[in-house]
Amino acid sequence: GHPLVLNIKRSPVQKNEEERPQKITKVAIGKPGGAFDAPEEYNFETLVYCLQCRTEVDATLGQLTAVIEAIMTAPSAAKQDELKSWENEVTDCPHTRDLRQVEGAPQLAAKALAHCGNCDLHSNLWLCLSCGYLGCGRKNYDGSGGNNHAVEHFQSSGHPVVCKLGTITPEGTADIYCYTCDDSRLDPHLAKHLQYFGINVSTVEKTEKSTAEIELDRNLSLNFNETTEDGQKLVPLFGPAFTGLKNLGNSCYMASVLQCVFALPTFSKRYTALFEQHPTQCREQPAACFHCQMGKLADGLLSGRFSRAKSTSAASDTADSSQGQEGIAPRMFKALIGKDHPEFSTMRQQDAYEFFQHLMKVTQQKEFAQGVDPTAVFEFSLQQRLQCTHCKKVRYSPAKTSEISIPIPTKVTDVDTPPPLVPLADCLKEFAADEAIEFHCPSCKQQTVASKNQRFETFPDVLVMHARRFVYADWVPRKLNVLLDVPDVVDLTPYEGHGLQAGETILPEASVSAAPAPAMLPEHQVDPSAVDQLTAMGFGRNAAVIALRATNNQGAEAAMNWIFERLDDPSLNDPLPSESGAAPQASAGGPAVSEESIAMLADMGFTNAQAKKALKNTDNNMERAVEWLFSHPDDTGEDRPAAASSSPAAVAAGRPADAAHPPKYRLVGFITHKGPSVHCGHYVAHIRRPEDGQWVLFNDAKVALAPNPPIGHGYLYFFSRVGV
Numbered sequence: 001g002h003p004l005v006l007n008i009k010r011s012p013v014q015k016n017e018e019e020r021p022q023k024i025t026k027v028a029i030g031k032p033g034g035a036f037d038a039p040e041e042y043n044f045e046t047l048v049y050c051l052q053c054r055t056e057v058d059a060t061l062g063q064l065t066a067v068i069e070a071i072m073t074a075p076s077a078a079k080q081d082e083l084k085s086w087e088n089e090v091t092d093c094p095h096t097r098d099l100r101q102v103e104g105a106p107q108l109a110a111k112a113l114a115h116c117g118n119c120d121l122h123s124n125l126w127l128c129l130s131c132g133y134l135g136c137g138r139k140n141y142d143g144s145g146g147n148n149h150a151v152e153h154f155q156s157s158g159h160p161v162v163c164k165l166g167t168i169t170p171e172g173t174a175d176i177y178c179y180t181c182d183d184s185r186l187d188p189h190l191a192k193h194l195q196y197f198g199i200n201v202s203t204v205e206k207t208e209k210s211t212a213e214i215e216l217d218r219n220l221s222l223n224f225n226e227t228t229e230d231g232q233k234l235v236p237l238f239g240p241a242f243t244g245l246k247n248l249g250n251s252c253y254m255a256s257v258l259q260c261v262f263a264l265p266t267f268s269k270r271y272t273a274l275f276e277q278h279p280t281q282c283r284e285q286p287a288a289c290f291h292c293q294m295g296k297l298a299d300g301l302l303s304g305r306f307s308r309a310k311s312t313s314a315a316s317d318t319a320d321s322s323q324g325q326e327g328i329a330p331r332m333f334k335a336l337i338g339k340d341h342p343e344f345s346t347m348r349q350q351d352a353y354e355f356f357q358h359l360m361k362v363t364q365q366k367e368f369a370q371g372v373d374p375t376a377v378f379e380f381s382l383q384q385r386l387q388c389t390h391c392k393k394v395r396y397s398p399a400k401t402s403e404i405s406i407p408i409p410t411k412v413t414d415v416d417t418p419p420p421l422v423p424l425a426d427c428l429k430e431f432a433a434d435e436a437i438e439f440h441c442p443s444c445k446q447q448t449v450a451s452k453n454q455r456f457e458t459f460p461d462v463l464v465m466h467a468r469r470f471v472y473a474d475w476v477p478r479k480l481n482v483l484l485d486v487p488d489v490v491d492l493t494p495y496e497g498h499g500l501q502a503g504e505t506i507l508p509e510a511s512v513s514a515a516p517a518p519a520m521l522p523e524h525q526v527d528p529s530a531v532d533q534l535t536a537m538g539f540g541r542n543a544a545v546i547a548l549r550a551t552n553n554q555g556a557e558a559a560m561n562w563i564f565e566r567l568d569d570p571s572l573n574d575p576l577p578s579e580s581g582a583a584p585q586a587s588a589g590g591p592a593v594s595e596e597s598i599a600m601l602a603d604m605g606f607t608n609a610q611a612k613k614a615l616k617n618t619d620n621n622m623e624r625a626v627e628w629l630f631s632h633p634d635d636t637g638e639d640r641p642a643a644a645s646s647s648p649a650a651v652a653a654g655r656p657a658d659a660a661h662p663p664k665y666r667l668v669g670f671i672t673h674k675g676p677s678v679h680c681g682h683y684v685a686h687i688r689r690p691e692d693g694q695w696v697l698f699n700d701a702k703v704a705l706a707p708n709p710p711i712g713h714g715y716l717y718f719f720s721r722v723g724v
Contacts, residue, residue, distance in 0.1 A: 002052040003280050004064075006071055010042035044072065051280055092186040095160045095178050099193060105132040107198035114165065118149040123166065123208065126150040126177070129193045130159035137164075154179040161187065166208025168194065172201050175210045180529040184211060234704035236324050237696060240304035244327035244701035248334060250349040252700055256685040257356045258330070259698040260669045260718050262301050263687045264462060266374040271298035286332070290366040293333040300328040307703070327701030337362060340623075352671050352683045353405075353466045353716050360402055365626060369605030378402040378464055380654030383457035383497030388507065389436075391444035395507040396499055398457055403464035406431045410482050421712070423485045427467070432495045442508050455497030458654030459663045463492075463719040469673065472560075479673075483712035490719060492663040530556040534563075597622055601629070609637030655724070665719035673715045683715075 046068055048057040059068060108114060108127070115122045116136040124137040124146050135153050136146030150162055164175035178185045187193060191201045241263070245255035261267050275295030279286075286292040300306055306328050337359065338344035344358060360375045367373040379402050387394045406427040410420055432455055439450030469480045500506065526548045533556040534544035547559035593615045600622065601611035606629055613635065618624035657663045668688050675681025685698040686709045697706040 002050050004057060005049050005051060005279070006068060007047040007049055008072075009045045009047070011045075013041040013043060046072070090176075090184045090186050092188050093178055093181050093183075095180055096176060096185050096187040096189075099129055099161055099187070099189070101129065101193065101196050102131045105197055108132070108134070116146070116149050118152075119147050121146055125165045126162040127165055127194075127197070128153060128157070128159045129161045129163055129187070131157065132197050133157070133159075134165070135162075151179060161185070163187070163190070163194070164208065164210070167206060167210045168199070168201055168204045169206045170202050170204065177211075180532070182533055234697070234702070236309070237703050237705060238304075238307045238309060238325060240307070241302050242696070242703045243301045243304065243307040244325055244698060244703045245301075246327045246329040247700040248329060248331060249347045251334060252683040253350045253352040253355050254330075254334060254337075255700055256671045256683040256698065257352055257359060257716075258297065258301070259685040259687060260671060260716075261356075261359070262298060263669060264374075264377065264718075264720075266377045266462075268298060268302055270372060270374045271295050272302060275299045288336065290336065290362070293330075293336050294363075297330055297333055300330070324702050324704075349681075351470075352673070356464070356716065357403070361630075364630065365604065369603065371605075375402065377461040380460040380463075381457040383455045383499065385453050385455070385497070386439075386507070387451045388439060388441040388444065388446075388448060389451055390446045390448040391441060393441075393443050393505045393507045394500070396497075399454075402460070403466060404431060405466040405468055407468050408480055408482055408484070410480060419481045419483045421483045421485050424487065424490065427484070428492075428495055456492055456495055456657075456663065457497050457499075458656050459492065459721065460654045461721050461724050462668075463665050463721070465717040465719065467715055467717070469715055479675075484714060486667060486711050486714065486717065488667060489722065490665045490667070492665065493657070496657055496663060525553065527553055527555075530559060534559055594620055597625070601625065607637055610635065611637070613637040661721075661723055664722040666722055667711070667717060668720045669718040670709075670711060670714035671716040672710060672713045674713075686711075 046059065048059045048064060048068070049055070050057050057064070059065065114125060114134060116125060117134050119136060121136040125134050126137055127134055128150070133150075133153050135150030136148075137150055138148055139145050154160060154162070160178050160180040162177050162179070164177070167173075167175040172191045174187075174190060176185045176187045176190070177183070194201055245251075245258065247255070262271070271294045274291055275298055278291050278295050282289055282292055284292070286296075307325055310324060310326060335345075338346075341358065343350055344355065360378065364373055364375050367375070379400065381398045381400050382404075384397050384399055385394060386397075407430045408422055409426055409430050410422055432453060434451045434453045436449050437452055438447075440447050441450070467484060469482070471478055471480060526545055530548055530553070531541065531544045534547070543563055544559065547562045548556075551558040551562050593612050597615055597620065598608055598611040601614065602608060604626070606614075610629060611625070614625040614628045614637075615622075618628050655661060668690075669686060671683055671685050673681050673683055684700075686706055687696050687698065688694070689696060695706040695709040697704050697709070
């Protein structure tokens with residue numbers, strides 16, 4: 001039969017003044033007192049359309065009426081989002097439930113006389129519920145807070161649970177923090193625990209803000225509806241490529257990345273064409289089809305059909321351009337791209353750089369079988385050079401990647417201090433600088449030091465550059481208050497690698513490790529709290545466990561330093577080695593490989609041999625098998641050494657530089673994180689129009705000209721290679 005589609009048009013229901021959203025009083029989304037407490041209501045009109053005949057169809061024919069009713073009453077992505085309403089919920093943990101208090105604990109003096117046990121601070125005091133030590137809180141990004149004495153007490157005593165004194169209420173609630181979990185918690189026995197130190201909760205009075213109230217104040221203090229950066233009124237834009245994305249509840253990280261990605265020709269052409277062709281051929285459920293959702297996004301963002309000024313009222317068709325636009329709400333796409341992901345499937349705020357990496361990984365996997373991969377424009381190779389400082393022999397190795405993360409050579413400063421101006425060239429020099437590492441040389445057999453650096457071996461068509469604005473200082477995550485001096489055109493010629501030079505001697509190929517393999521601690525002896533701390537910092541669990549085993553369980557800080565020294569190692573998150581130190585091996589005696597899993601991987605474009613080997617190496621875990629396949633593109637799956645492959649995956653990524661194509665890049669877009677800290681903020685995107693060079697601001701659903709874009713505040717930069 002002919003393919004039919006149901007076109008649904010909705011118009012907002014006009015509301016009275018008293019029905020408008022109330023003031024936000026809670027760190028929550030979709031809950032009373034939180035953001036989006038009063039959802040919009042709409043009237044709907046439907047129309048049945050035949051894609052083959054390109055004409056409207058009578059909705060009363062056959063069973064169309066019942067089908068339309070079923071579609072309209074089905075749980076949409078919007079309705080499912082309502083069930084995912086997010087609140088900053090706090091729960092108890094084993095450390096608060098099973099808290100042990102030491103004998104002979106002191107009775108606390110009156111609140112007015114209490115102060116930190118190691119300094120004279122009288123506010124932001126945290127009581128150790130195990131021994132009664134009173135210490136000041138962590139030092140915040142802006143210099144406020146405390147002197148870290150409470151957390152230092154935890155590090156020396158191992159007592160994990162603390163209570164913020166000024167937040168205790170007669171109802172028996174207070175701010176409770178568990179340092180082992182590194183999160184806010186509930187204490188189900190708080191009144192009893194406080195009574196142990198002579199504190200009667202029924203007689204105390206709350207005198208300080210809780211951490212949730214402080215977070216709410218920070219979020220509300222950020223003016224996301226600013227005009228331009230210099231205070232001038234925004235000039236809204238409408239039409240093709242000027243469609244905004246509604247904020248679905250902490251989804252600005254996704255919106256900013258999507259705007260930058262779909263502004264690139266490879267993505268816009270691929271998915272605009274797909275929108276025209278794919279729906280008539282697709283046999284999957286649209287909500288579960290990556291290509292359906294990407295095509296729909298391309299049409300929504302680029303066609304201009306949804307980029308129209310808001311009506312002056314729900315009952316009027318009169319448009320008012322000063323009110324901006326409604327934007328589109330990609331709920332189905334968000335649900336699909338975040339499916340089964342521990343972070344992107346939630347309503348919590350996420351990191352835009354991490355989402356970009358996730359989106360590129362999913363896109364590459366979904367497009368592998370199609371032979372058309374728009375992410376190829378980001379790919380290139382870095383040349384990694386290692387030289388023994390004793391015998392001077394060198395080793396060169398390529399590393400395929402799709403972005404670079406550049407350090408910012410500056411110190412953490414208070415938000416009130418004028419931000420220093422750091423040239424982008426200084427960041428690139430730091431990125432390419434020599435690094436000294438401990439090294440056991442297989443040639444001269446010396447335990448010595450090696451010099452390691454990285455340069456560009458090839459260059460991408462589009463260079464993505466991540467500026468490391470979020471850093472850890474004294475175990476506290478902070479945001480660098482700094483301006484980057486980014487030129488309009490960046491020349492990467494000084495950072496190009498040239499391979500083996502005359503007079504250099506190659507290190508033996510077997511030399512790939514920086515030191516002899518240590519006798520690793522058994523996995524079951526690894527400190528789980530240290531694993532939790534490392535994963536909370538963003539490291540993978542496998543990397544955390546391996547690092548703790550390699551450092552003999554010396555704590556999260558030692559493991560973190562071990563990981564930082566090996567960030568360029570592609571095997572860092574490989575399957576965990578056995579307790580003997582051996583990596584998992586694919587063998588005939590291993591678990592049987594699922595034929596269904598093999599078929600699923602074959603549908604993605606891999607051979608049966610590749611699928612079998614990947615599944616054997618990952619204990620039949622499909623997700624890990626896919627990761628393994630994409631990290632071993634040249635492995636044919638055969639037990640014997642693979643012959644040279646001519647597949648696209650085996651071809652070096654990017655293009656080399658030459659006289660006709662120097663490695664020069666023009667800035668075409670960037671993403672900014674607005675806000676003073678890692679705990680609160682908002683992402684916006686700025687994109688340069690190719691036709692006239694003007695900058696456009698994409699702030700969720702708001703789209704406007706940006707005469708003075710804040711390029712120096714960028715977090716993620718997109719550069720297009722000149723002349724390619």
